[in-house]
Amino acid sequence: MEKKSYSLQTKALLTVLFFVFVCCFSSQGFGQEMITNGGFADTTGWTVYNLDSTDPSEAFFGVVDDYGPAFGDGPYLYLTGYSTYTNILVWQKLTLTAGTTYEFTGAVKDLTMGETINYWCEVYMSPEAPVPTVDWTPPGTTSTDLLVGVKWNGWASECGSAIDGTFQDDGCTGSGSNLYTPEGQEGEQVEIYFGVKTGVWTDGAALLYDFAVDEFSLVPEGGSGINEKSSAGVEHFVLHQNYPNPFNPTTYIRFSIPEKETVNLSIFDVTGRLVKTLINKSVTAGEYGFQWDGRDAAGSIVPSGVYFYKLQAGSFSEIKKMTFLQ
16 A cells, blocks of 8 residues: 555654553653743653554654644654554643633644545543543544644544644634633643544444644633743743744744742844733742733734844843744
């Protein structure tokens, strides 16, 4: 099969191989991290389960080539299998804030160019942890705490073949939302399991499936929100270069502070006019990150061009430049 040959060539070029056979490989130390700007450069934070598959699937991280989703910039996650039934879950545990509405975005592509049928590529969020060898499909009709219902599904021609689009713009299943609000006492930190589940089923001959997913992002609605990591190892004030840069439609800005300070992170245009303030409050020592969606304080998309972001934390101050493209 021509497509199967392509898959083998792709695998040979990968620098990172991640293979799971009814078990998991997990990276440690991810804790309170949101997902931004793809998230698939390597296995950090992710765990892979082959759930209840008849035959195991493979998951490859850090793929960089010209075959990824049209709406992604890579590196992307490559999922592949050849079976009568395969069901693979790539997931991680997040610590989110109850009462805060988060927005999910992501891109997906069928690399078989339409050969795959009876497939699914679905995004779930749940307080219920996945279990190896057991299907993970949290119910989502009664509580936003159980399911982000954005999905591509090839059953009964719901989505058709040769898909290459985004989860947030998916209209082929007629249900679900890319907005998610964890339940609990407002402001409380809650553990949530986030995952993308992909697979195929047939009652006849085995099917090949090759999927690419990219540009995963889960941040507070509106494009900016605090994302705190442990303060361990933070010894200096650091303002990092935004990524990606240039960017469209979003970019991620990180900074580190070694002690409790009142922090102001703001964006300015080339005239020095304030465009938007991402944070202006006291925070404890640690590493923080914000995603900016190219909108000003009024919610309007800014023009293409050069912008500056400035971090003021106590006596520390630094400015960096970034470029927004439409």
